[in-house]
């Protein structure tokens with residue numbers, strides 16, 4: 001269950017690309033999250049930690065901070081000096097995530113929380129600079145997040161989507177978006193997908209070294 005606390009001020013700092021302070025994304029700060037949206041469970045979290053470990057991940061992007069469950073798993077797999085950039089429209093949820101990670105002993109220098117719409121923030125991050133991108137927000141936008149997230153990966157990196165494996169059982173327009181995601185992945189020979197039956201399902205997609 002998602003806790004909602006009063007709106008809070010979250011420092012954002014400059015993003016990777018010059019002149020790209022959040023600006024227009026700030027209007028979204030403080031929107032309450034959909035209470036039906038859940039944190040990832042332990043089996044999906046363990047898979048994320050595994051992926052971050054095998055990738056020796058130093059730089060990771062997360063879309064959908066929520067209250068920090070996936071961030072915690074990712075950080076535990078990343079190298080000790082690795083930095084997680086975590087994006088969410090819900091600054092209040094990010095505040096909870098930040099405090100939860102601090103309580104777990106994660107140094108604040110290892111996280112960069114950005115409050116804003118992922119579709120506006122992702123284009124401002126450096127292309128080819130990330131080992132792993134994890135997407136856990138708005139399945140209807142997954143095709144757009146693939147288009148925005150895949151270019152951020154270094155060759156050999158991976159983008160992972162939460163919960164799209166059972167697209168056929170989902171309702172429109174989400175199912176339509178998930179079929180579109182599958183089509184886009186199949187059409188791009190530089191992408192190597194695998195559906196992982198953990199938690200609500202993960203779709204992990206590697207970007208080949210040749211791309």
Ligand SMILES: C[S@@+](CC[C@H](N)C(=O)[O-])C[C@H]1O[C@@H](n2cnc3c(N)ncnc32)[C@H](O)[C@@H]1O
Pocket residue numbers: 032033034037038039040063064065066067068069070071087088089090093116117118119136137138
């Ligand atoms: C399923 S929750 C994330 C849970 C989190 N990964 C965890 O394990 O605790 C989805 C989150 O995505 C955020 N969100 C929804 N649409 C978004 C968007 N377009 N850009 C950024 N964040 C978004 C919501 O505010 C919500 O906190």
